[in-house]
Amino acid sequence: MQKKVVILGGGESGAGAAILAKSKGFDVFLSDKGLLHQKYVDVLIRENISFEQSQHSEAIILESDLVVKSPGIPDTVPLIVALKEKGVEVISEIEFAARYTNARLIAITGSNGKTTTTLLTYHLLKNAGLNVGLAGNIGESFALQVAEKDFDFYVLEISSFQLDNIVDFHPNISIILNITPDHLDRYGYDFQNYIDSKFNIIRNQTEDDYLIYFTDSEVLTLELDKRKPAVKNLGISLEEVLSTGSYLLDQNLVSHINGQTFEQNFSQLPIMGPHNAINALAAISVAQLLGINQDKIAEGLKSFTNAPHRLEEVEIIDGVTYVNDSKATNVDSVFYALGSFNQPVVLIAGGVDKGNDYSQIEELVRNKVKGLIVLSKSFEKLKDYFSEVVPQIYTTQDIQDAVNKGKEWSDPGDIVLLSPACASFDLFRNYEDRGDKFKAAVRNLISQ
CATH class of the missing domain: 3.90.190.20 (Mur ligase, C-terminal domain)
Known part of the structure; x- marks a missing residue:
């Protein structure tokens, strides 16, 4: 019998998840409590995917075998609670998409700087000729790209809301830029709940994987000391010189990884400010881990254009x-x-x-x-x-x-x-x- 998958939320991630589910042979139903954007209505009709808008038909939803929910829907809403009580697995789109790709995953989270770091990392990899996709909390749905394209790498911007509903999601390289109080209304006004959500990014990583993190953050260093994860750690610092890792010294971005040293004058780059030094060091670290040569990294840094609305x-x-x-x-x-x-x-x-x-x-x-x-x-x-x-x-x-x-x-x-x-x-x-x-x-x- 065909397994029934319900997609809750019909935005970019929901429509993409519906297309991936259909391509994998599931019986798919998409439900959105609000009005769907016309472009997603057109996609669902074209793909012959059943959907509803302006309501959730609970009787239909509760009969599902698997639910892929929008990150914007909290786990505390009665419908999600009822699904979990019934034993229905509720996952995020990134979890669902990751189940159907063998690509290497670079996942980036943090309270600030995610988008710039994701875009810059993607730009460095693409500029170096890698077959790479850009997805997550940015651009085209991860699930849609898994359904329709065949990338060797994905650079993923991942929010805490997306990380709340992962099970086996396993990045090869993860980045935690920072964790500062944000979205506390979603996390019961308890900062530790928010920290726990962010740290889900390393939940399934092993000693063969890498975590790049900002060592100047007391929150991150304390949490890592407490958790002692198996993943290999690589630091980024604006305050100290690291023998292995990346740092800013006298306006120079310096990175020592995989026996290679990379240096770049930060003031020559099209981004500014200490936060962007952190973002650039994270992206450089990924590029070095993947063996991209120094000239290509320097070239990519200088040709980068940041997204609007960021300084x-x-x-x-x-x-x-x-x-x-x-x-x-x-x-x-x-x-x-x-x-x-x-x-x-x-x-x-x-x-x-x-x-x-x-x-x-x-x-x-x-x-x-x-x-x-x-x-x-x-x-x-x-x-x-x-x-x-x-x-x-x-x-x-x-x-x-x-x-x-x-x-x-x-x-x-x-x-x-x-x-x-x-x-x-x-x-x-x-x-x-x-x-x-x-x-x-x-x-x-x-x-x-």
Whole structure:
């Protein structure tokens, strides 16, 4: 009898999982409580896959043999609880896709820097001529690529939500860039629960595999000391010289791996800031582990273009540089953003607070920020915390108003930085929408 697979959630990962399941001979049903995007409706109809939208038909779902769920659905919702009580296996799309590929997997997680590191690692591998796919929390669905393509390697950006529902997912190389408080509303406001989720990335790794991690992070070093995993560890540091591993020394990225030494002047690269030094060292480490030659690594680093909304320079107007860092949805991201500039900063921050602790950036804000513009419906927490820290605070719910105030407060040589420390969905659809509207508002200044 044909095994029945239900896909919960019909976005990129769900549609891809449905196509992979059908290609493997399963009886597939996709269910989404919301409205499906038309492009996914078209795909499902074309592939002759049964689906529903705007509801979950629980009687049908509970009769499944396997459920592949969207990362956005918490394990605590009643339907997932009922499935697990019935003994139905509930897994993530990355787990499902990994079951059907023999490709070597490079999996990257962390509270910050995942996307840049994933894109840079992919770029270095592809530039060196490797047959490599890019997937996970970025780009085209991992499951869809496994169904339709035949890559030798995958570089995967992996969120904690995706790691919550793995069973056998086994990266050959894993990277944990950092773990700082984020998404605590999903993890019962218990930081250890979030740490445990991130560390699922090494759960199935063996002594034949590698973990690349940031040794300057006390959270990571303590956790590794506690767990003592079998995987081979490779460190990254901004503070110390490592005999094996990668580090930043006098603005040079240095990596000693597999008996090879690689060096590159960081200031010559198209990315900036200490967080991007960490990201670059992680990507270099992967390239060295895979035997990519030094010239190809250097070439790839110099030709890399980062994704938008990550310390993206928008315009220089009257000597003031406007920078879009809308992807900075937590405090740690803002810490690295402020640390990237020596000039005075007018900071635009705010949005949906996820239990933020602003003490982490208090000293940086005191020393660097000449004015704070809170762009949010709920401005009280930020305003109250920094009222004695910065000389001036302005609150608004209009991004053009925020940018205009940034222009008013800034002088030639200053930075006007959108780095919100918060989620975007009080005023915007997502962080991309927020960043795009910031860029448009900046460019409106030119015509004023």
